[in-house]
Amino acid sequence: MAGMEQEWRQAKRPFAAIIGPPGFWLALFFLVPLAIVWAYSFGRTLGLTDIAITGTLDNYARVMDPVYLDIFVKSLGVAALTTLLCLIIGFPVALAITFAPPRAKAWLLMLVMLPFWTNLLVRTYALMAVLRNEGYVNTVLGWGWDGLRAMGLSLSAFQPLPLLHNNFAVVLGLVYVNLPFLILPLYAALDRLDRSMIEASLDLGAGHLRTMREIVVPLALPGILSGLLITFVPALGAYLTPDLLGGPDSQMIANVIERQFKRANDWPFGAALSFMLMYLTFIAIAGQAIVARRRRARAGA
Template sequence: MESWKNAKAVFAAIAVAPMFWLLFFFLIPLGLVWLYSFGTNASLTEIEISGTFSNYARALDPLYLGILWKSVLVAAATTVICLVVGFPVALAIVFAADKWKPWLLLAIMLPFWTNLLIRTYALIAVLRREGYVNQTLGWLHEHYGNLMVLVGLPAPGAFEPLELLYNNFAVIFGLVYVHLPFMVLPLYAALDRMDKSLIEASLDLGAGHVRTLLTIVAPLAAPGIISGVIITFVPALGAYLTPDLLGGPDSQMIANVIERQFKRANDWPFGAALSFLLMYATFIAIAIQAMKSRQAERRQ
């Protein structure tokens, strides 16, 4: 097979278009926003790049650090729930019959075919006080109450609809709903490459299903777990639309604060500083995870 080094001109020609796109539509705009984080508002429409760190100092205020920490906790809770829910789903797809696998994978990817805004409004219709969840609970309450009366027990009180919207529960539920496919697909890719005979050998040697899952399946799926955690946690940390539509005043995340600085407060330098603090934290987390993965590989 011929080495790519002998056809550098071909690879260079192929790489020109994507490199141009990456440079002019990603790196240069990102660099401009980074420069804004060291600037001040000279007027309503002008930003003076003065090299100041005041925006970063302001971003380290306990108020904004608290919002950032809350965003990290919400993103971590979302990631853990996605992992707990997504792992059995991915395992079920792996062991499903071959004729069903494409349809199950299609069901996982089907939400991507619908706009996120439409899916979020659909969640609002489900979770609101007059939504399908409360309607179902009200119906069960009514019929369960009649059953209690029939057997001679006192009837329950009036049904009060649950407050499922505009709180932290709604935000986490919405983030799990949006990001669950990002966890299932990497897990499926890792589990599908797993040697199934190892599971059979573990069960034949007397290990139970739980022990086999923890000592055989989970370690073999570690690359998929790591990938799923990263590509779930990072977007959840920077989520804007879901907390904005499903969350209340106390459920806003750091992305909502950044949006207000750019659109409402017209304070682009401070918004840029907040954005890059979030990006720095994400890069550091990914770097630490990469270092741990390399250390684990060296020990093996």
């Protein structure tokens, strides 16, 4: 033990030399600006560019206004629905990748990560091209409609489906953007499973569904919770997707924050909204940590 302590003391200086520059960069360009914005949330606007830090809680009290609370609740609902849909779609995909042959597994993982190689703005505009009235979906449906009329069915003219600039488009866009964030942690958790336990369950006659419910899901639960958190947090703070795909009633809390900083020039209130969002994120992370700690305690017992 004394030898290990001596080695640690000797390694402190090299460790500090390695961690020092990135730590300084993180503090200067992340923590300091974050602290400034947090201080703004306790201030009030004096003029066009002047903000007085008065220690007031009026901005946080204003967040409790029903108008903004409704937007917060709606944002939570949209983020939760997005996360649920990503789980429903992503779990079978992650499971298929886990049990795929090695060569196919590499290609499948590359396909999952392929969207990260393209800018989010480009992907969102591509989705708009698919969903708009003259987009690919409505064009194909129109061809089918014309084909049915050509077969002699008495049908009215095809009316394009309203797939864009509504809540449906926002949820679809968020699922499209965030799905890889759930598939990759799920795959990492499933790939570490002891497959002998799965084989034993099947050999004992449990069946695939029961094995999935009682063996695979409990063993992969930490990865599932991590994936849910990684998906929920970006979906809750999404700005670009609701802004481009949503309509007048599709705004989320990030869109309100953007307006406070750019159009309303009310930085203190925008800062308070931003940190309310961050507080919710901290609560979600703390909840995930508590669940993981209790799970480890039960496993140790």
